[in-house]
Amino acid sequence: xxxxxxxxxxxxxxxxxxxxxxxxxxxxxxxxxxxxxxxxxxxxxxxxxxxxxxxxxxxxxxxxxxxxxxxxxxxxxxxxxxxxxxxxxxxxxxxxxxxxxxxxxxxxxxxxxxxxxxxxxxxxxxxxxxxxxxxxxxxxxxxxxxxxxxxxxxxxxxxxxxxxxxxxxxxxxxxxxxxxxxxxxxxxxxxxxxxxxxxxxxxxxxxxxxxxxxxxxxxxxxxxxxxxxxxxxxxxxxxxxxxxxxxxxxxxxxxxxxxxxxxxxxxxxxxxxxxxxxxxxxxxxxxxxxxxxxxxxxxxxxxxxxxxxxxxxx
Numbered sequence: 290x291x292x293x294x295x296x297x298x299x300x301x302x303x304x305x306x307x308x309x310x311x312x313x314x315x316x317x318x319x320x321x322x323x324x325x326x327x328x329x330x331x332x333x334x335x336x337x338x339x340x341x342x343x344x345x346x347x348x349x350x351x352x353x354x355x356x357x358x359x360x361x362x363x364x365x366x367x368x369x370x371x372x373x374x375x376x377x378x379x380x381x382x383x384x385x386x387x388x389x390x391x392x393x394x395x396x397x398x399x400x401x402x403x404x405x406x407x408x409x410x411x412x413x414x415x416x417x418x419x420x421x422x423x424x425x426x427x428x429x430x431x432x433x434x435x436x437x438x439x440x441x442x443x444x445x446x447x448x449x450x451x452x453x454x455x456x457x458x459x460x461x462x463x464x465x466x467x468x469x470x471x472x473x474x475x476x477x478x479x480x481x482x483x484x485x486x487x488x489x490x491x492x493x494x495x496x497x498x499x500x501x502x503x504x505x506x507x508x509x510x511x512x513x514x515x516x517x518x519x520x521x522x523x524x525x526x527x528x529x530x531x532x533x534x535x536x537x538x539x540x541x542x543x544x545x546x547x548x549x550x551x552x553x554x555x556x557x558x559x560x561x562x563x564x565x566x567x568x569x570x571x572x573x574x575x576x577x578x579x580x581x582x583x584x585x586x587x588x589x590x591x592x593x594x595x596x597x598x599x600x601x602x603x
Contacts, residue, residue, distance in 0.1 A: 296327040297515075300348035300595075301522030306502035307335050307343040307491075316505060320345050323508050324518055332357040332494065333465075334417050338378050341491035342502055350525045352593045353580065357528050359465050360495030361445065366486055368457045368473040373483035376415040376429075377470035387482040389455050397449055397457070400479055404472065405447050409439035413471050442467040456487070496530055525595065526563055526577040534563040535583060542566025542578055545591050555587040564589075 303324075307316055313334040321329045330351040332344045341364075346354045371389040374381035392400070412418045414429040414437070428435050446462035457476075461469060470486045477484025492499050503521050511517045535558060541551045545564065562583050568576040579594035 296321070296325040298328075298348060299324060299326045299519070299522075300350055300525055301519070302350050302525065302527050303345045303347065303522055304497050304501045304503065305343045305345050306499065306504045307340055308505050309340050310337055312337050313343060316343065317345055319505060320508070321347075323511075323513070325513075325515070330354055333362075335491060336378065336380075336470075336489065338380055338486070339489040339491060341489075342494045342497055342499055343491070344494055344497055344528075346528070347522070349595050350528065352595075353525060353528045356532075356580075357495050357497075361462060361464055361493075362467070362491060362495075363446075363462045363493035364460070364469055365450075365488070365490045365492055366459050366461060366469050366473065367488035368459060368476060368484045369487040370455045370457065370477060370480065370484045371482045372485060373474075373477070374485040376485075377413050377474050378415075378486040378489070381415070381485070385483060389482050390480060392480070394449065394452060397452065401447050401449065401476065403479075404476060405444050407441060407443050410442050410468060410471050410475070411439050412437050413468050413474075415470070416468055440466060444472070447472075457484075462493075524577065529563050529580065532561055532563045532580065533558045534565060535581070535589070536565045536575060537589070539567040539569065541589075545581065545589060546578060546594055546597075548591055548594075550588055550590045553583075553587045553589055555585060559583050559585050561592065564591075564594075 303320060305316060305320065313331045317329055317331050326347045328351060329345060329347045332346060332354045335343055344357055371387050372383055373385040374383055414434065415426045417424045420435050425435060443464040446460060448460045449457060450460050451458035469489055473484050473486045508518065537553060544551050562581055564578045564581045565575045566578045568574045577595065580592045582590045582592055
């Protein structure tokens with residue numbers, strides 16, 4: 290017999306404003322304890338130095354987190370110039386210091402130009418990217434250097450928002466897989482003085498933004514009141530607003546939820562879609578049932594489905 294999980298079978302999405310000094314997994318576990326949730330996961334790591342938007346998926350929402358992992362991200366960051374650190378951020382040890390050149394805003398903008406658009410980037414050794422099943426930072430902490438091929442990423446926006454004597458405040462909007470510390474290190478190298486990240490705040494992850502985020506302190510102030518805490522959760526399908534939606538009746542919905550492909554009248558809606566069906570618990574209403582692929586001839590194939598028997602979907 291399978292062991293029964295402790296806690297609530299709770300499904301939903303929490304947009305957390307991650308505090309500084311915690312790993313993404315650390316705050317995930319805190320959130321799980323606060324909500325007494327059986328299962329949870331986050332949608333892409335933020336370093337302990339970083340703050341800002343960290344979507345946390347509870348229960349069945351974890352099945353759909355991959356669709357947000359592929360989303361664009363937005364950051365505010367401060368590059369401290371003239372100081373190179375082991376980790377590429379202010380938590381590392383200083384390995385070199387250099388004089389900072391005096392550049393005008395126009396000169397800096399020209400310097401930033403090659404970092405905009407489609408570029409190739411070598412991931413930091415202190416990233417969570419895995420090599421032979423282990424994150425690179427584990428090798429880095431042991432002094433082991435792993436060769437990392439440059440990877441294509443896209444910098445949609447890179448703007449200088451403020452310039453100080455030895456600091457640059459930058460706004461970055463980028464594709465998945467972009468490492469801001471690597472970007473800042475490369476900018477520092479192009480200036481001839483080196484640089485590291487001294488502040489990093491994610492202001493958007495996909496379609497989620499800071500104005501939707503709740504702080505850990507606010508959650509802790511709820512003092513374990515489930516009704517108050519649950520009000521902060523978004524429904525599971527909040528992860529997928531850009532996928533077209535289709536609705537099927539309960540008979541077809543039941544077949545799909547049992548892993549079977551079904552056929553509906555052909556329409557212009559094809560590809561990955563959000564699936565909705567009749568809600569057996571609330572007659573006359575509908576419920577999100579998962580993600581399916583719809584072909585041009587109307588065949589509907591299940592991809593990722595909600596397990597209603599194991600959850601209390603928000």
